[in-house]
Amino acid sequence: MLLTDIAVEHTISPPKGGLSVNVVLHPFTNTQRDSLGKFEIVRTVREPSGKDVKRSTFVSFAQLAELYAKGVLDEYGFSIRMCVPGGKYPKTTPTKKLLPAHIKPGSPFDLAVQGVDVAKEATRELKTALFRTGVSV
Template sequence: MLLTDIAVEHTPTSPKGGLPATLWLHPFTNTQRDSLGKFEIVRSIREPGAKEVKRSTFVSFQQLAELYAKGVLDEFGFSVRMCAAGGKYPMVNPVKKVLPAHIKPGSPFALAVQAVDVSQPASRELRTALFRTNVKL
């Protein structure tokens, strides 16, 4: 399922020098077992020894809304795995920084972000998911 309430413009570059085509990308839910129906968020972290690696985790619709409401995605430099609206992308689906400005105002996702009580601590499930990316809430 595509979350069309969030859209980011993307122009892939072809390694063969073809004409660039602009696509609109949206977060999409995974179709694999444990992460079925969840969105993938990705973060680059520096491992001991100065090696940079990417860590990812999967979050639900409500958890993604909570992360936006609390500013966690921006604060810790998370990106979201995106997919083209037609479902076809010539390479591996890219990750993009998705700012709150990319959320369609008045959409169900925007309303879910506004409904989050930021004074409440994150749920245990969300804290566990973020722990994989070296983020502690």
């Protein structure tokens, strides 16, 4: 399922030259077992050895809204795995940093973000998911 309430423009450049194509990307839910129906968020972490590695985890619609409402995605530099609507992306699906400005005003996702009580502590499930990326809230 595509979350069409969030959109960002992206340019696909063919590796062997040719015309570049502009497409609109949306976050999409995974179709695999444990992460079925969840969105993948990705963060680059510097290991003690000095090497940068990507860490990712999967969050639900409500958890993604909570992360936006609390500013966690922006604060820790998370990106979201994106996909083109109605088709396949030519290579590995890209990740994009999405600001709250990319959320369609008045959409169901925007209303979910606005409905989050930012004073409440995150659930254990969300804390566990974020812990996999080196973030504790």
